[in-house]
Amino acid sequence: MNFTTLAVTVAQHVATVTLNRPDVRNAFNETVIAELTGAFRALGDTPEVRAIVLAGNGPAFCAGADLNWMKKMAGYSDDENRADALTLAQMLHTIWACPKPVIARVHGDTYAGGVGLVAACDIVVAAQPVQFCLSEARLGLMPATISPYVIRALGEQASRRYFITAERFDASEALRLGFVHALTAPEALDAKVAEIAAALVANSPNAVRESKRLVQDVAGASIDDDLLALTADRIAQIRASEEGREGVRSFLEKRAPSWRPV
Incomplete structure (x- = not known):
């Protein structure tokens, strides 16, 4: 598998898919969406892979949609916008429905569509300084495409609040709400992810x-x-x-x- 926006490795039955656009805080565009879809489909069909870790390179896990991509979408027709949104919806569903368990390794701030990526995973491990934000309402938008996964993972009441206020909430609050499963110091993040991956591989x-x-x-x-x-x-x-x-x-x-x- 050759990618331009991802780094993919496999070791000891665990695949690691790393968002690799640190210069734009791992924001996604049509290329990232296509490559994530392809990577998770391929890894889901790879017998030697028993678990997948979704990670990010650079200071942020994922800042949501790429601004240049959003600017381009502003000029789309209604049909083009619907088709574009559907590719994002299909990517999220591919992660959610992947036959292999997916661990989100959240080391840095996670906004908007990035929260959707995390919500589509099965297990979420976050470092203590991480901030989450469903920021769409600030831009006159709404988190529609990610909502099926975020509402399931975050809960209806918390989703209602954070969808409409666009407030930030930290990893400790995300843990309290059940959105995050394990919270660690930054230096302990990899060890915790490896511990959970090893438990999955043993089953x-x-x-x-x-x-x-x-x-x-x-x-x-x-x-x-x-x-x-x-x-x-x-x-x-x-x-x-x-x-x-x-x-x-x-x-x-x-x-x-x-x-x-x-």
Whole structure:
């Protein structure tokens, strides 16, 4: 995979996708959107990759949309604007729906669409000095495309506030709200990300993939006969799967399962 706006590495079953436009605080444009979509699709289909870390190079994690790109969009027709917005929506969905778990490594300030990138990830680890801001209302805009992910991750009440005030909130507040899962000192950020990635890699790849999909399918669903049947079907299927059988055998035989790295 060759990229102009990203750096992608793979080591010990963990891929790291790094936003690599530090001169513009990793703001995204049509090229970044296309490359992120392509990278996550490819890594999602790569068997040796079991987890993905999304990171940023330079002082900021992601400042949202590139100003030059926004200037260009101001001259778009309605159809062009809709098509452009849809590519961003598809990129976010590709990250959210990626069959591999995604960890956001948030080392620096994260604004607007950058908050959407973080919200689309499964696990968020942030350094203490990080500031978040849904700044769209300051520019006469709204965070529409990122809203499905931000509202799920941040919560309806907090989203209502920060969408309309465009206030900054720090990583400690993001942790309190549940948007961030782990908060560290800057120098401890990589160690915490590595610890979580190692926990993911130690688990059954199939169980991790199916558990991620289970949360997405069950969250917000009515607890009715259809949901009871769905969950019963899912556990029955995974019990009968190759990795499900191997996991139970290895536990009873007191040995490491075959998927665990040596």
